Amino acid sequence: MLIGNAPCSWGIAYPTGNRYGWEQYLDEVAAAGYRGTELGPFGYFPKDAARLRDELAKRDLTLIGATHVHTLGDAASAGAFLATLDDLSRLLVELGARHLVIMDESNFYPAGREGVLDEEGWRGLVVMVRAAQARVEGEHGLKLSFHPHVGTAVEREAQIDRLLGETDIDLCFDTGHHAFWGQDPLAYMEKVFPRIAYMHLKNVDPGVRARVLGGELSIAASYGEGVMCPLPDGAVDIRAVMALLAARHFSGPVVVEQDVAANASETPLQLAARNLAFMRDISA
8 A cells, every 4th residue: 555645744735935845845755755745735846747757756756646725615716716626637647646635725714713604605615516526537537535624614524424415526534634523533434434535644632632622722723732643642543544444445545644733843754754654563
């Protein structure tokens, strides 16, 4: 099973203004031992497929796919969303990747009302998801998955259930984001396994999570406090997750992600290497 990583583990959330340039990211993700990577925010890497293909090959890296974040609660943005998906899909196809993941934009929501949509907003989200699937899968031949994410309109099990019931899209299932609210990732994976096409492995610090659940800490502040901790250290039993994937013969991508705490004593490279060592220990 190819275990990949993603630019977000180096704090890269936007195409520009990042601490790490794309060449340094590629050098470090390869140095950490990974053989697969996601694309990161569209525009972070060069959009020249030939150049990017050469840069990946130099480091013996495979492009797994991409995760694209969009304000799905803003129905007026649907045209721009589909146009970007067209451009992104064409690049992924040229580079031999097979997967594209979409997720809602948490920064769209005001503080204290993260992920809150009224019925009209929800219907608009569903329309956009259906249109995206028709475009990405029907016209470009890629597999499109939806990533439930903390602080968005699709994060809790009832919301995920509703999305699965009202669309045909499958999930990019993120263990850390699911466990953030005290939900059981393993139980939910068992429930919806046929609808899981892509995996993000992330873990949650139970102490920081308890402060969020208790109202002491906001969602936004929890990231800096290290709520998403290294894979060996958190509340999610990653070994059991991998055992489930193996038992069910999961064939989709598996991508490790690591949000770095503000006071982290390890660099993104060190964290990525430690997470991969843990994954290799599981495999052994």
